[in-house]
Amino acid sequence: MGKLIKYEMKKQRGSRMVILISLIVGIIAYCVSLITGNEYMMGLIILFGVCAAILVFFYTGIESVLVLNRDLKTKQSYMLWMLPRSIWEILGAKFLSALLQMAIVYGAFCIAIGQGIVGAVIRFEGFAALADLVQTASRTFVKGGVQWTDFIWLAVYLFICWSQTIMIGFLAVIMSRTVLIRSRFAGLLSVILFFVIGFVLERGYNAMYQLPGLSGLAVSLDFNIWDVIYYVVTGVLLFLVSGFLADRKLSV
Amino acid sequence: MEYNTGAPIYLQVMNELKKRMVKGELKPGEKMPSSRELAVMYKVNQNTAARIYREMESAGYCFTKRGIGTFVSEEENMFENLKKEMAGELLANFMHEMRDLGFEKKDIIFQIEDYREDADHDDGM
Amino acid sequence: MMMECKELTKWFGSKKAVSEMTLNLEGGKIYGLLGENGSGKTTWMKMVAGLTLPSHGEILYEGHPLCYHDKSEIAYMSTEPFFYDFMRVKDVGEYYGDFFEDFDAGRFVEMTEAMGLLSEMKVRNLSSGMNAKLKIAATLARKAKLYLLDEPLNGIDYKAREEIIELIIGTADGTNTFVISTHLLEEVESFVEYAIFIREGKLMDKVNLESERMKTGRSLTDIYMDIM
Numbered sequence: 001m002g003k004l005i006k007y008e009m010k011k012q013r014g015s016r017m018v019i020l021i022s023l024i025v026g027i028i029a030y031c032v033s034l035i036t037g038n039e040y041m042m043g044l045i046i047l048f049g050v051c052a053a054i055l056v057f058f059y060t061g062i063e064s065v066l067v068l069n070r071d072l073k074t075k076q077s078y079m080l081w082m083l084p085r086s087i088w089e090i091l092g093a094k095f096l097s098a099l100l101q102m103a104i105v106y107g108a109f110c111i112a113i114g115q116g117i118v119g120a121v122i123r124f125e126g127f128a129a130l131a132d133l134v135q136t137a138s139r140t141f142v143k144g145g146v147q148w149t150d151f152i153w154l155a156v157y158l159f160i161c162w163s164q165t166i167m168i169g170f171l172a173v174i175m176s177r178t179v180l181i182r183s184r185f186a187g188l189l190s191v192i193l194f195f196v197i198g199f200v201l202e203r204g205y206n207a208m209y210q211l212p213g214l215s216g217l218a219v220s221l222d223f224n225i226w227d228v229i230y231y232v233v234t235g236v237l238l239f240l241v242s243g244f245l246a247d248r249k250l251s252v
Numbered sequence: 253m254e255y256n257t258g259a260p261i262y263l264q265v266m267n268e269l270k271k272r273m274v275k276g277e278l279k280p281g282e283k284m285p286s287s288r289e290l291a292v293m294y295k296v297n298q299n300t301a302a303r304i305y306r307e308m309e310s311a312g313y314c315f316t317k318r319g320i321g322t323f324v325s326e327e328e329n330m331f332e333n334l335k336k337e338m339a340g341e342l343l344a345n346f347m348h349e350m351r352d353l354g355f356e357k358k359d360i361i362f363q364i365e366d367y368r369e370d371a372d373h374d375d376g377m
Numbered sequence: 378m379m380m381e382c383k384e385l386t387k388w389f390g391s392k393k394a395v396s397e398m399t400l401n402l403e404g405g406k407i408y409g410l411l412g413e414n415g416s417g418k419t420t421w422m423k424m425v426a427g428l429t430l431p432s433h434g435e436i437l438y439e440g441h442p443l444c445y446h447d448k449s450e451i452a453y454m455s456t457e458p459f460f461y462d463f464m465r466v467k468d469v470g471e472y473y474g475d476f477f478e479d480f481d482a483g484r485f486v487e488m489t490e491a492m493g494l495l496s497e498m499k500v501r502n503l504s505s506g507m508n509a510k511l512k513i514a515a516t517l518a519r520k521a522k523l524y525l526l527d528e529p530l531n532g533i534d535y536k537a538r539e540e541i542i543e544l545i546i547g548t549a550d551g552t553n554t555f556v557i558s559t560h561l562l563e564e565v566e567s568f569v570e571y572a573i574f575i576r577e578g579k580l581m582d583k584v585n586l587e588s589e590r591m592k593t594g595r596s597l598t599d600i601y602m603d604i605m
Binding site: 255298 | 405406407542543546547549550551563566567568569570587590591594595596597598599
């Protein structure tokens with residue numbers, strides 16, 4: 001598994017390097033604007049940074065799907081199918097690499113944002129203000145009713161929603177490559193399939209809360225375990241169908 | 253090596269090896285190529301190479317020392333016999349073909365004496 | 378019997394690419410898989426290599442149904458280049474070393490160097506002849522029990538062909554099995570033991586070439602013309 005992940009990470013190395021290098025360039029530019037006190041430049045950089053962050057957020061999220069699509073489109077798919085590894089291990093490695101790539105990229109962005117804030121506060125308000133800020137922030141956490149469990153729930157939600165998206169992407173790509181193989185329309189078909197599968201799952205989600213005993217829970221804004229169960233079960237199902245299809249049909 | 257693709261490959265390689273023995277390219281007692289080397293050299297498979305050595309060994313052209321390799325036979329008169337044998341085969345073939353063309357032995361001998369070595373003839377191999 | 382195919386069939390949509398092929402492969406032999414382009418050679422080979430499942434029929438490897446574990450003993454090489462774009466020659470060796478226990482890294486280096494491939498060369502910049510050499514070196518550096526080579530001599534010049542044939546013959550040691558698909562009959566005639574003829578997805582015949590030469594004096598081309 002580790003070796004499969006190693007090569008999946010290598011496939012995503014190009015985009016990772018582009019993102020990280022641009023981020024470093026951005027940080028340097030930001031620091032320069034801080035030191036020179038050029039607020040116009042600073043504003044511009046922050047604006048650009050936010051736009052870039054949004055793009056990167058989405059791109060990195062679905063990059064593994066794009067890589068899978070590229071693998072299947074070319075003979076490079078043999079690099080995977082000729083290995084003495086099960087389809088589950090191969091797809092699993094792709095999923096874990098996607099997670100790892102996101103952890104690296106998002107981690108880098110968090111550090112960049114953090115240092116941006118810290119830098120700005122120190123530059124304009126001094127160290128004392130930074131200490132104040134940290135104190136206030138932690139106090140709001142505790143007093144304002146924001147609990148750690150909420151954060152954990154949020155993280156779990158984000159994770160399962162993202163996993164769901166990736167699984168839908170995998171299945172859409174595999175289905176479209178199974179039917180259309182190397183046609184130019186295969187890409188388009190996978191996008192359509194992506195939304196169709198997403199729509200079906202959404203209907204399924206709504207249908208679940210029509211079930212007796214569950215219907216009351218749907219309206220509540222609280223996090224509830226049934227959401228998690230639904231996403232996990234459907235995610236596993238999507239994974240199983242993808243693997244089954246890939247095993248039967250893929251290499252042509 | 254150019255093969256006649258309609259004849260068994262192993263026989264053609266054997267003939268080639270015998271010819272090299274007669275010509276002195278493979279000397280008595282000399283180590284012969286391993287069967288893998290033989291296979292690569294003559295573009296044949298392992299099983300054919302093994303068969304070639306088996307047949308050559310049973311005909312007494314070479315012998316195998318266990319774990320060391322195959323060697324050209326050390327019996328001097330074997331080479332003489334081989335040379336005669338191969339010449340006999342060639343001659344028989346030649347005579348057969350010439351008779352097919354309607355030549356008598358007498359005419360053939362006459363033609364051979366008349367044959368110029370330096371003329372631009374293809375020697376067939 | 379190292380490999381048994383029973384009524385192997387593969388449908389692509391409404392087209393039958395391989396049709397009820399029943400064929401056994403013995404260990405330690407070199408097979409030539411012969412037929413025109415599109416006759417089903419590649420599809421059959423991919424099924425036997427475990428890259429695609431048959432629509433119908435059964436493949437037994439060493440007596441058990443073929444499964445992904447068996448790929449550790451089966452070395453498959455496709456006609457087209459398939460290495461990742463980002464790889465250099467030495468990365469290909471590393472990849473095979475990472476995934477195949479039977480891979481001999483030393484032999485890979487030896488073979489690539491002998492054929493003029495430098496370890497730092499980028500795979501995507503290689504000419505088609507160079508790529509063919511790299512593929513064959515990576516595949517033959519494995520000590521597999523079964524080698525499946527799909528058109529290894531395709532699209533390369535005469536000299537490279539000779540080099541590749543030499544490597545194949547040097548690797549075939551009489552215990553491992555080779556299946557080589559090709560339409561270059563003359564190139565493989567002297568070392569292939571059995572010719573498997575395929576037409577329109579069907580097995581036409583399996584012929585022992587040496588005994589055919591002894592019995593009827595027919596060359597491979599003669600047999601091909603007679604059967605196909």
